[in-house]
Each structure stands twice: as structure tokens, then as C-alpha cells.
Amino acid sequence: MAYTNRIIVVALVTLLGITMTTSAQNSDIDIDWYEMEEAQKLARANDKKVLVFAEASWCTICKKVKREIFPNKDIRQTMSAYYYPVKIDIESDELLRFNGEEMTQEQFGRQMRVTGTPTFLFIDKEGSVIGAQPGFIPRDVYKSLMIYVGTDAHHEMEFEQYLDNNQ
Template structure:
């Protein structure tokens, strides 16, 4: 019995000093999140892409994504101008309207293939999945992802080549050539 108590205490101690995470709390300087119905209507009216941000309240990386990425000025500016953003609690039991279907957040997250959080899902104005970006990423890479989707570069270019082109100022063709070039051989020291 004493061993069981000591084991339970030993396992609980590392967690005792950690703050409770609640990713359902949105930072004050976050984007203006829309309801699912508003996001779809806005996307259809303004030719924008629906960005579905899949999160769970217990997800530490979701809270970090909210605090670090969605509050970034460049990300917010591009997001607001080109996307209709909506938060989706992938464990939510509330009913919401997604195009012609009435579903829960849990069911929609599953239908979108969100198996981990955070996951950003890009949806066109007809409700078709364009692509998704699972996991945490820094603001610069997320901004590249937004541009990649908005500019439809995913149709012709792998994401890593798109990033090289953006970071270096090269055209997409030049970025492909740079990535595909054989490594230079260093001269031997004499």
C-alpha cells in the first residue's frame, strides 16, 4: 500500500508545478474568429478560403499557436485579407452547420481527418478540403503556408520549394533548380 502511494506521488510531482493549459481561451489580440456559418458565408461572398483551426482545450501547442502565431501582425493581416477563419473544438459536442450538414465539432474534426492538434484545415467555397497543416509551426512558416494555399501553389510546387523561393526571392523554377542541384564538392586541403 505504501509503495502504491509513493509511486502515485512520484508520478504526480512533475505535474504539480505545471500551469493548467486551456486552449479554449482566445488571446485578446487574436484574429476575429467567425462562427462556422459566418466563415462559410464570408468565404462565398468575398472569394476567400475557409480556414478551420482544429484545437482541443487541453492542447498545449494549441495555446502556444494562439499566443505566438495567430497574434503575429503579418499573419493576422494576410489571414484577414484572404481567409475566413473559424475555430473548431475537435472534442465539441455542440451542433454546427457545415455547408449542407449539421454536425458536432467532434464529428467534423473526424471527417476532416484531424487526428492531432493543432491542425489547420483549408476548405474551398464549396466545402471541399484543399489541404491541411497539422502541428505547431512558427509565424513565418505559417504565413508561407497561408500564401501557398491562397496562391494555389500546392497545385504545382512542393511546400519546401515554395519556402525556398520565398526566403531567397527566387522564382519557383529557380528554387526547384537550387534544391535539385547536386551538392558542390569542396576542394581538398593540401
């Protein structure tokens, strides 16, 4: 009987591990990620911005963002209202085209001075970098930051002032 219980426990732990891994991998499945070139074309045509999620496959904080931030409906709605999101791996040799120049995702990361992951890059419709935010951002702050940049409030006030005015 004890042997059978151990097998059941091992099977459950294995099953839970597989479920948790699959869940973490698919957590941002509801976000429509774009290729950089397409995102830039759409941003110009629709007066939106490009939001780049710069990650690395080994980055535990990136996985936390995918698990805790991206699945949130408000985050996804805010993101789609103001941005065309692009996901890059700063260690990837996969090619992308940014401002008409072809480069690897790794080269793009270096060009953007991404030194840690995750980093969120905000790019205007003309292809100029508005700003970058490295690290994990709590969901409410991340949503406020997306609105702050997306509505161009960053031209009028500092982020802290924006937060004070919109709480």
C-alpha cells in the first residue's frame, strides 16, 4: 500500500510540474506579439507606439512577468490600445528589421543598451526610443506607465507627477 501511495505522489508531482511549466510557457498567449518591422509599420499607420519586451530564456524575472503581468486582462487591453508589442530574446541570433536595418535580436538589444532583463522599451511611431524601463514592475505601475507613455503624458510631466494626478 505504501509503495502504491508513493507512485501516486510521484505521478502527481510530475503532473503538477508539467502543468506548471506549460502554464508558465503559455502565460502570454493572449498577447498578439508582432515582428518588429510589422509593428513599426502598423504604429506609423495607426498613430500608436511599439512596446518591446526584451527578455532572455534563462531570466526568472521575465518568467515572472509572463506569469503575473501579461495574463492580466487590463494589461492586455491597455497594451493593445496604445502599442504593437514585440518580444525579443537579447541572446537570439534571429533576425529582425528595425528602422529599415536588419540585425539580430542580440544586436538590437546591444544597440538599445539593454543590459538586464526584462527591459521594456517604448518606441514612438517614427522609430525613436522614448524610454526604457528595466526590471519587474508591479502590475498597477506597469499599466500606469503604459498609459503615461501611450497618451504622450510624458511630454507634459514626470511619471511621479502623473501617478500623483491619476490615483
